[in-house]
Amino acid sequence: MDVMQVIKEQIEGNPVILYMKGTPQFPQCGFSARAIEVMTTIGKPFAYVNILEAPEIRASLPQYGNWPTFPQLWINGELVGGSDIILEMQRSGDLAKMLETAAVEVPPAE
Amino acid sequence: MSVATEIELKVRAGLVVEHLGLENESHMHNVAPGSETHFRLVVVSPDFEGVILVRRHQRIYALLDEELKAGVHALALHTFTPEEWRARQGDAAASPKCLGGNGK
Numbered sequence: 371m372d373v374m375q376v377i378k379e380q381i382e383g384n385p386v387i388l389y390m391k392g393t394p395q396f397p398q399c400g401f402s403a404r405a406i407e408v409m410t411t412i413g414k415p416f417a418y419v420n421i422l423e424a425p426e427i428r429a430s431l432p433q434y435g436n437w438p439t440f441p442q443l444w445i446n447g448e449l450v451g452g453s454d455i456i457l458e459m460q461r462s463g464d465l466a467k468m469l470e471t472a473a474v475e476v477p478p479a480e
Numbered sequence: 481m482s483v484a485t486e487i488e489l490k491v492r493a494g495l496v497v498e499h500l501g502l503e504n505e506s507h508m509h510n511v512a513p514g515s516e517t518h519f520r521l522v523v524v525s526p527d528f529e530g531v532i533l534v535r536r537h538q539r540i541y542a543l544l545d546e547e548l549k550a551g552v553h554a555l556a557l558h559t560f561t562p563e564e565w566r567a568r569q570g571d572a573a574a575s576p577k578c579l580g581g582n583g584k
Contacts, residue, residue, distance in 0.1 A: 455534060
């Protein structure tokens with residue numbers, strides 16, 4: 371399958387999906403670790419993709435979402451942003467609200 | 481011209497800038513001394529009024545497309561309207577510690 375199609379299916383098939391470096395247990399970048407910290411604190415389910423193990427997705431996602439860096443958080447098919455935005459939206463309370471209203475059934479992305 | 485200077489000039493050319501703070505944070509990461517790979521940018525601009533965060537960041541990424549493709553690996557962005565900036569009294573979050581990355 372074309373990588374853009376894979377990305378589309380991941381993003382549309384998962385109400386909450388985080389593209390990150392490493393895994394939630396072992397993030398391999400400070401910005402990804404920070405995103406995981408926020409997501410864990412809020413405690414809602416989310417899917418993730420470790421882009422260090424998915425080089426094609428790593429290469430193509432920036433183009434798909436018009437966003438050059440990682441992590442990237444997508445909720446209900448829309449790009450929410452990277453770690454700075456995630457942190458800012460935690461601070462404002464907006465992220466918890468968005469995650470609350472995102473669908474609760476989250477299958478694994480990989 | 482240094483990458484830092486390029487970044488500052490391009491942001492100032494693309495947005496009305498009330499305040500701009502740029503730090504080279506490359507020394508915090510797994511890269512050679514003197515590198516220009518990791519930056520933290522604070523931009524306060526009236527152009528951000530009524531614009532959601534994701535679009536503010538995309539606007540800056542678009543201005544810095546060339547730099548991001550050429551070797552700027554991380555760009556921590558903190559974007560505020562003048563009003564938001566005053567409300568926070570100039571406080572933008574610090575960047576996290578590096579966890580090794582994968583050598584870039």
